[in-house]
Amino acid sequence: TDAEVSTRKKTFTEVQTERLDQAERTVLIKCPSKLSEKKLLQYLSSHGNVKSHFFFENRGINALVEFSEKSSVASLQDAVGIPNAAEHHVVPFKSRLFTFTLKNPGSQLAEGTPLHLSPQCHIPVNDLIHKLCLADSISSQMYILLNEYQLTEENIKLRFLACSLVRDFARAYFPDSNTFGKLGCDVDMFLDFHDTQKHATKMKKGPFEMEFQMKRLPSERLATQRILSVIGDCLDNFGPGCVSVQKILNARCPLVKFSHQPTGFQCDLSVSNSIAIRSSELLYIYGSLDSRVRALVFTIRCWARVHGLTNSAPGTWITNFSLTMMVMFFLQKRSPPIIPTLDQLKELAGAKDKHVIGGYDCSFVSDLRKIKPTKNTETLDVLLGEFFEYFGNFDFRRNSINLRKGKEVNKPESSPLYIWNPFEQDLNISKNVNQPQLEKFIAMARESAWILQKEGKTQQIIDKEPWGLAALLIPFGKRNSSKMKNRMKGIGSETIRSLLDSLKLNNANSQQKAVGK
Helix, strand or coil: CHHHHHCCCCCHHHHHHHHHHHHHCEEEEECCCCCCHHHHHHHHHCCCCEEEEEEEECCCEEEEEEECCHHHHHHHHHHCCCCCCCCCCCCCCCCCEEECCCCCCCCHHHCCCCCCECCCCCCCHHHHHHHHHCCCCHHHHHHHHHHHHCCCHHHHHHHHHHHHHHHHHHHCCCCCCEEEEEECCCEEEEEECHHHHHHHHHCCCCCCCCCCCCCCCCCHHHHHHHHHHHHHHHHHHHCCCEEEEEEECCCCCCEEEEEECCCCEEEEEEECCHHHHHHHHHHHHHHHHCHHHHHHHHHHHHHHHHCCCCCCCCCCCCCHHHHHHHHHHHHHCCCCCCCCCHHHHHHCCCHHHCCEECCEECCCCCCHHHCCCCCCCCCHHHHHHHHHHHHHCCCCCCEEEECCCCEEEECCCCCCCCEECCCCCCCECCCCCCHHHHHHHHHHHHHHHHHHHHCCHHHHHHCCCCCCHHHHCCCHHHCCHHHHHHHHHCCCCHHHHHHHHHHHHHHHHHHHHHHHC
């Protein structure tokens, strides 16, 4: 029942269903620059009860408005007109994106207190460091960082609305498709056709073998490419606010990339990427089990971004997903473990949790009540320092990281960093990482461990210097040079020294080349 669900932590599927239902009752309105919030809500309420709303800045003022009932959206759509064809030739697709302008700019509708705009991006790192310095412990600093950098309720609503708007478009061609969003810096969308398969199974009952007449193609990959090609063309030609559409159909996982201007998101759309959805659900479960999990993940990812260990563009650096898997593995290795291994979650799986996708067993328990809470009481202060110690001294030459087993296993091949895909066990999710990038990570981890061990909070407050996590978020090259020299004397890290020697050598070579020219 709804009451029973509200008293426990919701499953991933329940959250997805609830958010998508919420999104279908939501509209996005581009508003005039001067607007009375009260008058706008009064007008919208004439179409039905407004459950929630907020304003944000993106190429002007926008309002996201959630109604209590879907019928209110239909009522508003009936009242909205199509743009004047004399000025622009339009594609008559009626979405839930509207533009409101004042008929009389001098009317009372333009009066009122300034609108409160919900921020859609996190604060700059320098402002964050200032906030962290005011905390009373590293644990508090990490929770402050989490609170500043995690997705807000408003931003989550905006992401699911973007998915819902694309789903409206896809359903014009594929009525049984669903669009799911994976939360990240941008929005990853997946067109899911499982409802079509379930419908086909149900139709097998009765005296006849019944099936739809459908276009038949020689491979699933070709079908995926054709579907995405059509959707991509439609988004490009007819999709309101969809710009910079790129069809990348020959990739290992074909996708369509586009910018969704009304929400400001960069979007990737692929078909039935069910294993990626299972990976998202696994991370949702781990993050729901213990508050320390998300705080440590956000901290490590922010630390890595500041020091150039990760990058939004593809390349040879560690990805955020690989970093997150490393944090999960570390938490599995604590004594006692803070989160269970994937094999342990699989043992708790019920009949409804069984999932085999493309021959890979992706089964694990979805009901959080079946998972026993950890008895580990370590603080985030301890965990942060231990994370850097653990991976600063990890034997990457011989060992790989396996979340299914929760232990190091011998590397099956010679990639510098080997992290087993949790489900597709023949894949290394960090295969892109090269040796210099791994060595840079190790050097930064050791340096960070040293800072946390050696630098006292009290003395740094007296010196008015950043301390704890704040000290880790300052690029090490910008820190006090004399302190850096003293620190280097106490570090036995051959990796750091070899990196410095390498930098000197590269600099000398570049100077010689310049002289030669």
